[in-house]
Ligand code: NAP
């Protein structure tokens with residue numbers, strides 16, 4: 001008997017949604033698991049893209065397949081709707097589901113006192129805490145690239161390319177590609193401060209190293225998916241594509257580019 005865990009957002013309809021899905025599991029002879037134990041076969045994530053971001057942060061990027069059930073607008077990560085849960089569960093019972101791996105960004109922050117590690121499905125942002133410029137030295141692997149001056153920088157996974165990255169003028173990346181995108185936020189480009197003004201794309205094994213260049217830039221706001229934190233006494237931040245991936249269920253007929261067309265054009 002297949003075992004399924006259900007994750008919902010905090011909304012008025014979350015409890016009703018959960019009861020509805022539990023009812024469907026019973027009808028299809030599957031077991032509802034109240035906890036995410038290692039023998040769970042599938043995680044249902046009921047909500048929008050933001051709900052999946054919460055799930056991965058709260059459950060520490062589980063490797064069990066995740067199936068998004070969309071209850072909002074067209075979700076990038078959700079492939080099933082409340083109307084076709086039955087069809088999906090029939091396929092799942094027959095072991096006919098397809099999963100797609102999704103890359104995640106890993107950030108390691110070395111401060112004067114400790115080392116902090118973060119993972120993000122969409123993006124990791126390093127940003128000024130105030131209305132003042134920050135100055136960051138940006139290196140790729142062992143090569144120094146630039147003295148960046150501006151609001152901050154965003155490092156996006158392919159999945160995150162359609163979110164904050166896109167609003168900043170970054171490129172849309174098909175999630176089947178394994179790469180990192182570094183996008184500047186309001187880069188200064190004058191005779192005093194020269195920064196790259198476009199995104200750059202890096203292959204999967206490359207490493208981005210960011211180091212504060214002045215006292216003010218050692219204390220920064222960092223954002224990872226929908227979470228945030230102020231980190232002080234920063235010495236360096238290292239960003240890579242994690243070896244870990246999450247597995248998202250593919251179900252509908254829409255391709256990635258169909259979704260782009262539906263959501264943006
Ligand atoms: P939110 O403030 O409630 O909404 C952010 C919006 O982005 C929602 O419409 C969300 O979709 C959508 N979204 C999330 N991930 C996406 C993706 N990979 N591709 C396309 N759209 C996506 O916050 P949230 O729902 O918790 O999402 C957090 C994300 O918001 C962050 O990771 C960041 O990428 C994004 N964000 C964007 C801006 C900006 O564009 N200026 C600023 C801050 C944060 P749903 O409605 O389905 O949840």
Ligand code: MN
Pocket residue numbers: 048049050051
């Ligand atoms: Mn949201």
